[in-house]
Amino acid sequence: MTGLGAATSSAWADALAAVAHNHAHQAAAPAAATAADWAPKVLDARQNETVIALTEAIIPATDTPGAKAALVNRFIDAVLEDADVREQKEFLKGLAWVDVRSQELFGSDFVAATPDQQTALLTIISSGKNRSSADQIGVEFFRAIKSLTVTGYYTSEIGMREELGDDGQVFFTEFKGCTHAEHGAPKAEKPATKSGRKRA
Numbered sequence: 001m002t003g004l005g006a007a008t009s010s011a012w013a014d015a016l017a018a019v020a021h022n023h024a025h026q027a028a029a030p031a032a033a034t035a036a037d038w039a040p041k042v043l044d045a046r047q048n049e050t051v052i053a054l055t056e057a058i059i060p061a062t063d064t065p066g067a068k069a070a071l072v073n074r075f076i077d078a079v080l081e082d083a084d085v086r087e088q089k090e091f092l093k094g095l096a097w098v099d100v101r102s103q104e105l106f107g108s109d110f111v112a113a114t115p116d117q118q119t120a121l122l123t124i125i126s127s128g129k130n131r132s133s134a135d136q137i138g139v140e141f142f143r144a145i146k147s148l149t150v151t152g153y154y155t156s157e158i159g160m161r162e163e164l165g166d167d168g169q170v171f172f173t174e175f176k177g178c179t180h181a182e183h184g185a186p187k188a189e190k191p192a193t194k195s196g197r198k199r200a
Contacts, residue, residue, distance in 0.1 A: 012090040013144035019087070020079045020151045042080040042088060043073075047095055051076055053111045054098070055149045057118050064162040067153050075152030076145070094141025101125075101138060 040048045055067035055076070067073075080088050098121070102110040106117045113121070124130060125138035126146070153159040 012087045013140055013147065016079065016083055016087045016091060016144050017147040017151070019083045020075075020148050022082075038074060040074075040077040042092075043077050047092065048073055048077070049111050050095055050099065050109070051145075053118065054122075054145055055152075057115075057122055058146055058149045059153050065158050067149055070153050070156040070158040072149055072152040072156065075156070076148050079148060079152075091141070091144060094137055094144065097137045097141060098125075101135075 043051060051073045052068055055072040059067040059070075059072070061069060080091060083091075099109045102108060102113050102117070102121055105121060106113050108117075110118060110121065122142065125135055125142040127139075130139055
């Protein structure tokens with residue numbers, strides 16, 4: 001029964017990941033992400049700042065730009081706009097939980113916490129061994145935001161150029177959506193060069 005409950009409770013994260021994968025390959029997405037007058041449509045200003053901080057903690061800037069520079073927060077807001085109300089609510093609930101937990105641990109919201117404190121909190125909720133009922137909202141949320149961050153980053157102009165070495169010759173030959181068996185979707189194709197050779 002516990003396993004069934006866990007599978008059901010995390011279904012929203014899988015559904016959101018499927019929306020993200022489909023959204024990443026829509027032709028209009030890059031134009032929307034680079035609009036100078038961009039404003040979030042689902043997130044409020046504070047939530048947007050928290051998403052920026054979380055995604056940058058997941059993919060930080062090193063010798064290459066991180067999630068913030070890749071505008072992953074804009075991608076996530078667009079995905080939430082396309083998602084069902086239930087997925088939106090679960091994501092926003094998890095986002096709020098992060099601030100509450102950060103306040104409990106460090107006396108400050110996630111954005112105001114130090115980098116070490118942010119890392120400590122993310123370590124707690126990213127652990128596959130964390131079975132604490134008090135942390136389950138955070139564990140599910142981290143799974144969702146990590147998936148969205150990775151998808152948003154590696155399909156952004158920066159991610160394709162800096163991390164995947166895209167010189168303008170890389171494109172997606174096909175994308176078939178969610179790969180989870182329960183959603184009945186086949187496995188997605190890998191990026192390929194114009195020669196048709198798939199990347200490893």
